[in-house]
Amino acid sequence: MKRTVSDPVLIIGAGVAGMTAAVELADSGIKTVLVERLSTTGGNALNLYKAFPTDDCFYCFEGNRSRPGIRKCFYRSALTEQPNIDLKMNCQVEEFSGTPGKFSIKLDIGPQYIDPKKCTMCGLCIEKSKAFSLVSPQCQPQAVTYDPKIEDEGTTIAVEECPTKAINLEAKGTKKTINVSDIVIATGYHEMKPVNVDEYGYGTHPNIITQLELAQILDPLGETKGALLRPSDGKPAKHVMMVQCVGSRDENYYPYCSKICCVYALKHAAILTQERENVDVSVVYMDIRTYDRYEKYYRDTREAGVEFVRGRVASIEPQKDESLEVIVYDSLLDKYLKFAVDLFVLSSALEPSSGSSQIIESLGLKSASGFIGASNPETEVVVGNRIYACGSALGPSEVPESVTQARAVVSKILQNRKCE
Ligand SMILES: Cc1cc2nc3c(=O)[nH]c(=O)nc-3n(C[C@H](O)[C@H](O)[C@H](O)COP(=O)(O)OP(=O)(O)OC[C@H]3O[C@@H](n4cnc5c(N)ncnc54)[C@H](O)[C@@H]3O)c2cc1C
Ligand code: SF4
Ligand code: SF4
Structure with a gap:
């Protein structure tokens, strides 16, 4: 097969990391093939509402000078129109x-059932x-x-009525x-579904x-349009x-x-606490690790009345009114506390994205707890x-x-x- 010095760069994964690499290489005149296994780009950050550290729109935030965040709004950047980016959706290596x-x-x-150049998002097919x-x-x-x-x-x-066919x-x-000349792995993470962590009753x-x-x-933009409703009955x-360290720092999981x-x-x-009325929040933890500048969130939430309980959840009992009765052992007070809870939220471990081990094996890379390991620290x-x-892809990371x-x-x- 004929090769040229300008073979493109392959980027696997179109989350924040992969898109940044693609856009910046493309803007520097380098052709890229951006491969995404889903039918849309954005990765995990697509539906996360506000982003720390700036509490801004997930794709538009700018970090401070010492640690810059994204300076381009991907939603408004012409990712699909940039001639140096060959975006392949529903695609795997x-x-x-x-x-x-x-x-x-x-x-x-994978098959391209909808032509994005023709779809006007009129919504008729969804109806x-x-x-x-x-x-x-x-x-x-x-x-x-x-x-x-x-x-x-x-x-x-x-199909028949789609106005743009x-x-x-x-x-x-x-x-x-x-x-391709180079390979960039940007396959991200997966939030562990804690179905096997019996003590928390997920599922x-x-x-x-x-x-x-x-x-x-x-x-x-989500299903409840931002309203804090109980999934069981749609009541506020x-x-x-919240319970921290579910599946993390645990030899049985990660x-x-x-x-x-x-x-x-x-x-x-x-x-x-700041945007919703009459909502109480309790956080059950063993350690709170708000690294770097994020200590601010800890201070602010304490001041806003969030209750921090150092200890362990002892039991969870569903009640007739769809609430949950949760008993927590408070290790600082050395006593058991009872709570009536509407939403029990697990801070579940972030694990390597599925398929990471195959990539590691096929390319002979190092593994760091299942994530991609650096060849040189x-x-x-x-x-x-x-x-x-x-x-x-390298391990849990912020944007x-x-x-x-x-x-x-x-x-x-x-x-x-430059050296070629
Ligand atoms: C609940 C929650 C809240 C968060 N809030 C914040 C926040 O406020 N601020 C912040 O900075 N960070 C936050 N994060 C972290 C943030 O989600 C990550 O920093 C960011 O998503 C990492 O981007 P990424 O591109 O590395 O990975 P991902 O977002 O995981 O994207 C990886 C992409 O690669 C694709 N992919 C995976 N494997 C393959 C494959 N084999 N072939 C092709 N495509 C593949 C995936 O489909 C996905 O599109 C939060 C995370 C969670 C869980
Ligand atoms: S009906 Fe409307 S939303 Fe559906 S594919 Fe056609 S143009 Fe797109
Ligand atoms: S960052 Fe996650 S795993 Fe680490 S202490 Fe906090 S909840 Fe536990």
Whole structure:
């Protein structure tokens, strides 16, 4: 296969880290192939409402000077229009081969049922059939998605009536082999579903949720339009209890600290106490790790009346009125306390994204508790010869850190290109 010095850079994962790397490489004149396995970009940050440290819109915030955040609003940047970015949605890498600087990548590209260039997001298909949905009104590419696993009689009507003829249910997936010079792994994290952590009853009662699920309730673009409602009966939630270190710092699950869950738990506690009326928040913890400047969230939430209980949850009993009776052992007071709780929110561990182990194995990389490990501890983002990683693919990380790492990757690639 013919190669040129300008083979593109492959970026796996279109979350904050992958998008930053793609946009900055593209703006520097380097072609990229940005591969995302879902039908929309944004990754975990797509539905998180406000972002620490600035409490701004997730994609538009600017960090302070010492640790900059994203300076571009991805929702408004023409990610899909930038000629140097070849964005491939519903796409996965099937095989890596070749040598550093001359990799061959076999891609498995899923069917494109909706043409984003034609879809005007008019919403007609969503009205007609459950198989169509809009992941977020701000999604990129700007188009609805279709799930072929959902059977609905309205689907044929939606196809016929789509005003721009954007739907093609006969679309087929393709396989394609591309040549790339460098590989950037930006596959992010997954919030552990704590179904096996029996003591917290996740999956046994709808009002027991995770922090990521709470973020989606708080999001004004989410299902409840930002209203704090109990999933069990849609009634307003008045008392929220959060439990820290669920599955993290625990030899039975993940021995490491997930690093950012204390901060986002307190960000949520701050939103609940400052933006919602008559909501009480209690946080059950063993240690609160609000690193760096995030100590502010701890101080602010204490001042706002959030109750911090150092100890362990002893039992949870569902009540007839859909609330939960939670007994907590307070290790500072050495006594058991009883709470009536509407929403029981678990700060569950952040684990490597599925497929990370295959990438590590196929490329012969180091593993750091299942995340991508640095090949040299001094340059965290360099994980192999012409192979880089950034963001939560390297371990739980906040957005500013993910962005900084993505920029470090871009700078390494630009240096290499100069020497070629
Ligand atoms: C509840 C909660 C609240 C948070 N709040 C904040 C906050 O306020 N401020 C803050 O700075 N951070 C916050 N974070 C952290 C933030 O979500 C991460 O910093 C950010 O999402 C990391 O971006 P990323 O691109 O590295 O990973 P991700 O967002 O995980 O994106 C990875 C992308 O890669 C794709 N992918 C994965 N594997 C593959 C594969 N094999 N092939 C193709 N595509 C793949 C995924 O589909 C995804 O789109 C929060 C996290 C949680 C859980
Ligand atoms: S009906 Fe067509 S144009 Fe309207 S949202 Fe659906 S796919 Fe897009
Ligand atoms: S950040 Fe906080 S909640 Fe998360 S694992 Fe570490 S100590 Fe526990």
